[in-house]
Amino acid sequence: MMAGRERDAELEQATNRWIGVGIGLTALFALMFPIYRWYEPAGRADARAELETSLAAQGAVLYQGSCASCHGAQGQGVDAPALNSRQFLEAADDEQIASLIAHGIPGTEMSAYSLDFGGFLTSEQIEALTTYLRSLELDAPDRPDWRFPPEADGHDDSAADEHGDEPADVEAPTEHDDEAPTEHDDESTDTQEEVGVVEESVAFDAAATYASSCARCHGADLSGDTGPDLGATSHSLSEPDEHLAEAITFGRREMPAFVDELTAEEIDQIVAFIRQVQAEP
Numbered sequence: 709m710m711a712g713r714e715r716d717a718e719l720e721q722a723t724n725r726w727i728g729v730g731i732g733l734t735a736l737f738a739l740m741f742p743i744y745r746w747y748e749p750a751g752r753a754d755a756r757a758e759l760e761t762s763l764a765a766q767g768a769v770l771y772q773g774s775c776a777s778c779h780g781a782q783g784q785g786v787d788a789p790a791l792n793s794r795q796f797l798e799a800a801d802d803e804q805i806a807s808l809i810a811h812g813i814p815g816t817e818m819s820a821y822s823l824d825f826g827g828f829l830t831s832e833q834i835e836a837l838t839t840y841l842r843s844l845e846l847d848a849p850d851r852p853d854w855r856f857p858p859e860a861d862g863h864d865d866s867a868a869d870e871h872g873d874e875p876a877d878v879e880a881p882t883e884h885d886d887e888a889p890t891e892h893d894d895e896s897t898d899t900q901e902e903v904g905v906v907e908e909s910v911a912f913d914a915a916a917t918y919a920s921s922c923a924r925c926h927g928a929d930l931s932g933d934t935g936p937d938l939g940a941t942s943h944s945l946s947e948p949d950e951h952l953a954e955a956i957t958f959g960r961r962e963m964p965a966f967v968d969e970l971t972a973e974e975i976d977q978i979v980a981f982i983r984q985v986q987a988e989p
């Protein structure tokens with residue numbers, strides 16, 4: 709009897725020990741998951757930061773080679789919009805910037821760079837450029853007028869109108885010298901060609917604004933994409949102008965508001981542009 713009870717006690721002790729080990733192991737596995745999950749994303753975030761740094765470095769090289777001639781070595785804008793503008797970088801997300809680089813802006817100097825659209829950049833290179841431009845946001849200067857390169861500052865529309873025929877009289881810059889002096893006159897008399905480019909960008913161009921701000925959603929030919937069709941057979945044909953202007957000014961669900969970017973007259977001109985395209989056969 710005594711021996712039997714002792715054996716029972718021994719057995720019970722052994723069993724308890726194994727149960728203890730079991731609980732211990734279970735607890736260990738249970739702990740390992742959160743620990744693993746805690747380490748892993750940290751590792752991934754590091755890897756991501758590293759990838760971004762190397763993409764930005766790659767993008768900087770591509771930028772100097774392919775973009776700096778028009779957009780300036782620091783993205784400050786020369787014959788083309790300033791891309792280091794805080795307002796531009798806040799307004800455009802990465803996808804929009806990549807899309808602008810890939811598709812270009814039809815009818816402007818900004819050509820399509822994606823291999824898919826006749827350019828020479830792969831989608832990785834476009835991502836690198838986008839990452840580089842995004843990296844400029846850290847100390848981007850205040851440039852709400854980023855669409856107008858520095859030389860264009862101080863010009864008004866009437867001056868631009870008077871110069872409408874400028875490129876034709878390249879040999880006779882006297883008319884230009886008669887103008888009230890502006891900073892522009894001091895800076896860029898080096899080439900007449902440059903003068904032409906600058907003045908073109910001063911006059912508001914509804915078609916160019918449509919191409920740069922609207923085409924990615926409504927299609928280059930207004931036939932719609934993620935945004936609705938605005939063309940000749942669309943619903944918007946039967947809507948009053950004010951209704952379209954209101955949608956553009958204040959936005960609607962997925963449609964962003966342009967109240968901060970465009971004046972009421974500019975929006976009216978875009979509506980007129982839409983009407984003009986709708987009227988085309």
Ligand code: HEC
Pocket residue numbers: 771774775776777778779787788789791796805808809813816817818819821837854855916917920
């Ligand atoms: C030959 C001159 C030229 C070159 C080279 C050029 N661009 Fe442009 N880019 C322009 C002009 C001009 C515009 C403005 C077009 C318009 O809307 O009237 C523009 C517009 C843009 C915009 C849109 C800016 C905005 O305000 O919406 C981005 C982004 C851009 N370019 C990026 C690039 C990148 C990146 C490269 C190099 C791969 C590049 N560009 C090369 C002339 C150029």
Ligand code: HEC
Pocket residue numbers: 917918921922923924925926934935936938943944947951952953955956960961962963964966978
């Ligand atoms: C990010 C994509 C996006 C951009 C950029 C965008 N739109 Fe839209 N737009 C939409 C969407 C989506 C709608 C439909 C909104 C709704 O009713 O829910 C819309 C609606 C409209 C409407 C109203 C159409 C109707 O029949 O009521 C007009 C007009 C319009 N957009 C013009 C423009 C113009 C002009 C621009 C550029 C200045 C522009 N949009 C830029 C996505 C966009």
